[in-house]
Amino acid sequence: MSEPRGLRRSALAQLALTRMLAFLREPEAIFWVFAFPILLALALGIAFRSQGTPRSAVVIATGAGDGALMRALQRSPDLSVRVLAPDVADQELRRGKALVLVRPGDPPSLIYDPSRPETRLAELTVRDALQRAAGREDRLELKTNTRMRPGSRYIDFLIPGLIGLNLLGTGMWGVGFPIANARQLKLLKRMVATPMRRGDYLLSLMIARLVFLALEVVVIVAFGWLVFGVAMRGSWPGFVAVSLLGGFAFSALGLLVACRARTIEAVSGLMNVVMMPMWLMSGSFFSADRFPGFLQPFIHALPLTAANEAYRALMNEGATFLQVAPQLGVLLAWCVVCFALALTWFRWE
Amino acid sequence: MLDPLPRSAANDSVLRCRGLVKRYGDVTAVDGLDLEVRAGECFGLLGPNGAGKTTTIEILEGLNFPNAGEVTVLGQSWGRGADRDLRERLGIQLQETRLHEKLSVEETVRLFRSFYRRGPDPSEVLRRVQLEEKRNAWVGKLSGGQKQRLSVACALVNDPEVLFLDEPTTGLDPQSRRQLWDLVDDFKRRGGTVLLTTHYMEEAEQLCDRVAIIDHGKVIALGTPAELIASLGAEHVVAFSVESPLDLEPVHRLPGVVELRQEPRAVALTVRQPHVAIPALLAELERQHAALSSLTTHHATLEDVFVSLTGRTLRDE
Numbered sequence: 112m113s114e115p116r117g118l119r120r121s122a123l124a125q126l127a128l129t130r131m132l133a134f135l136r137e138p139e140a141i142f143w144v145f146a147f148p149i150l151l152a153l154a155l156g157i158a159f160r161s162q163g164t165p166r167s168a169v170v171i172a173t174g175a176g177d178g179a180l181m182r183a184l185q186r187s188p189d190l191s192v193r194v195l196a197p198d199v200a201d202q203e204l205r206r207g208k209a210l211v212l213v214r215p216g217d218p219p220s221l222i223y224d225p226s227r228p229e230t231r232l233a234e235l236t237v238r239d240a241l242q243r244a245a246g247r248e249d250r251l252e253l254k255t256n257t258r259m260r261p262g263s264r265y266i267d268f269l270i271p272g273l274i275g276l277n278l279l280g281t282g283m284w285g286v287g288f289p290i291a292n293a294r295q296l297k298l299l300k301r302m303v304a305t306p307m308r309r310g311d312y313l314l315s316l317m318i319a320r321l322v323f324l325a326l327e328v329v330v331i332v333a334f335g336w337l338v339f340g341v342a343m344r345g346s347w348p349g350f351v352a353v354s355l356l357g358g359f360a361f362s363a364l365g366l367l368v369a370c371r372a373r374t375i376e377a378v379s380g381l382m383n384v385v386m387m388p389m390w391l392m393s394g395s396f397f398s399a400d401r402f403p404g405f406l407q408p409f410i411h412a413l414p415l416t417a418a419n420e421a422y423r424a425l426m427n428e429g430a431t432f433l434q435v436a437p438q439l440g441v442l443l444a445w446c447v448v449c450f451a452l453a454l455t456w457f458r459w460e
Numbered sequence: 461m462l463d464p465l466p467r468s469a470a471n472d473s474v475l476r477c478r479g480l481v482k483r484y485g486d487v488t489a490v491d492g493l494d495l496e497v498r499a500g501e502c503f504g505l506l507g508p509n510g511a512g513k514t515t516t517i518e519i520l521e522g523l524n525f526p527n528a529g530e531v532t533v534l535g536q537s538w539g540r541g542a543d544r545d546l547r548e549r550l551g552i553q554l555q556e557t558r559l560h561e562k563l564s565v566e567e568t569v570r571l572f573r574s575f576y577r578r579g580p581d582p583s584e585v586l587r588r589v590q591l592e593e594k595r596n597a598w599v600g601k602l603s604g605g606q607k608q609r610l611s612v613a614c615a616l617v618n619d620p621e622v623l624f625l626d627e628p629t630t631g632l633d634p635q636s637r638r639q640l641w642d643l644v645d646d647f648k649r650r651g652g653t654v655l656l657t658t659h660y661m662e663e664a665e666q667l668c669d670r671v672a673i674i675d676h677g678k679v680i681a682l683g684t685p686a687e688l689i690a691s692l693g694a695e696h697v698v699a700f701s702v703e704s705p706l707d708l709e710p711v712h713r714l715p716g717v718v719e720l721r722q723e724p725r726a727v728a729l730t731v732r733q734p735h736v737a738i739p740a741l742l743a744e745l746e747r748q749h750a751a752l753s754s755l756t757t758h759h760a761t762l763e764d765v766f767v768s769l770t771g772r773t774l775r776d777e
Binding site: 121136304 | 521
């Protein structure tokens with residue numbers, strides 16, 4: 112009878128190892144964890160790429176004086192101008208292909224929708240071009256500096272949000288799913304029938320999660336840097352701390368969601384209930400500031416909001432470790448509370 | 461070949477329960493059950509589905525808790541702070557466990573082996589359950605019989621003193637069933653104690669030294685298979701059916717007929733000597749002008765014991 116040594120003998124190592132092997136043997140899981148965020152970043156990065164200085168589309172309806180209007184507007188580098196028959200010009204405005212419709216006359220009239228920022232911009236540019244053509248002079252010469260601030264593109268905003276989103280999804284599923292699965296297969300009950308330490312089982316899930324977490328964060332960061340030039344401007348230790356605490360906070364949330372549910376269906380439903388508000392409100396795709404003020408305290412207490420804000424501060428604004436301490440605090444609180452509740456309520460059979 | 465297993469003194473009780481009661485809401489699954497399993501024996505709990513077999517075995521395994529009654533396992537009780545030490549000495553196979561489909565046979569055994577302080581090498585366990593060639597196959601690719609042998613392998617990784625098997629051969633083909641029986645015999649030969657549940661009487665007759673027949677959460681008969689069959693007072697069963705109505709009263713009084721049972725499609729007679737009873741039966745049928753449509757005979761089995769005790773067959777649901 113030989114006694115196995117080292118890792119072969121350690122229940123914790125064997126549990127973590129088999130968990131990782133089982134994960135690597137699920138092609139769907141690999142896709143969702145590694146390929147999906149990259150494809151999402153690629154698609155959104157291309158759709159929202161910067162295309163030089165944008166020009167606003169303006170149409171002029173035909174009529175007496177349209178030639179003079181055309182000459183006046185063409186002098187502005189920020190406008191793209193077409194002259195169209197009145198009914199066609201109306202149609203272009205309705206369809207949103209033109210932002211401002213100019214009707215010749217004395218004085219000419221501007222037709223536009225004042226509620227959208229891009230039509231307001233077009234309208235102001237048209238107004239400015241017409242005033243200059245009518246002889247207005249600038250009394251004040253302004254100095255301008257049009258170099259782009261680093262980290263201000265949409266992709267710079269998006270990549271940190273995608274890292275946060277991925278931590279949420281893989282953390283919750285990576286812990287919740289194996290537990291629900293093992294409970295449904297009665298494997299959890301079978302393991303409880305051995306002298307296995309229950310803490311070893313839960314810890315092994317966390318260890319497996321941590322290994323894949325490191326891989327997926329590296330993959331997304333490397334992709335953002337190589338393909339879109341999204342750089343890390345702040346503290347690397349801060350970045351590692353946010354990833355670790357974020358990974359643990361979401362895993363703990365997954366543990367909590369799966370601690371009693373008997374079936375995979377029940378866990379899936381609960382996961383979606385927990386994840387949906389964060390998908391929408393935590394500012395992964397657009398700024399959380401768009402939600403009304405009374406929601407802001409709630410939104411800022413969400414772990415994904417904390418992770419996203421910390422990642423953005425670190426990557427885009429060059430924040431130091433201390434500057435992301437408040438967000439780290441929020442993540443730590445989620446870790447502690449979720450773990451404590453999950454361990455209290457956990458159902459082993 | 462192998463180190464002998466730690467052997468308790470013969471006739472020591474390895475498992476014992478007294479007055480066991482388990483209720484689920486209004487349903488009483490186990491109703492004052494007493495049981496004693498001695499060292500080195502294979503003890504069978506035989507009964508129909510829902511008789512309380514699984515609840516009883518899970519209480520003994522420390523996975524379920526009784527509402528009343530005493531349980532001792534290897535002289536200890538569950539929940540007294542020594543549960544993990546006790547688990548080191550037990551091998552447990554549960555009825556419905558499915559192992560992870562995407563792990564290999566060897567990975568699965570190695571995982572379970574890591575939970576115990578002592579035990580044979582995983583390759584040795586695989587050899588015992590004849591899964592050496594399948595060591596690198598994923599669990600999902602195994603046949604039903606192979607999965608079940610793997611499940612038993614996971615219960616043998618610590619060379620347990622007691623092996624619990626809950627319906628180990630349900631749903632298996634005859635060949636797989638026989639392979640599993642060989643495994644149990646092998647374990648017993650090396651001095652282990654086995655508690656198994658089954659609703660196959662031939663399995664109980666084949667494997668068990670003693671059998672408790674359980675119905676409605678109570679032990680209704682206990683003894684060796686031979687003793688239980690002998691308790692019928694006769695060892696043969698003659699079953700026949702006729703095409704026309706028959707007066708059964710004279711049939712019951714035929715020489716050598718110990719018991720008569722009216723079954724849905726046949727009449728079953730428990731008889732001492734078929735060579736006396738059958739000619740008498742044929743003469744009686746002739747007298748009543750009843751034409752036989754079938755006639756079979758078999759050695760009495762535990763199934764006949766169960767039917768005689770409860771009036772139902774084991775597979776009645």
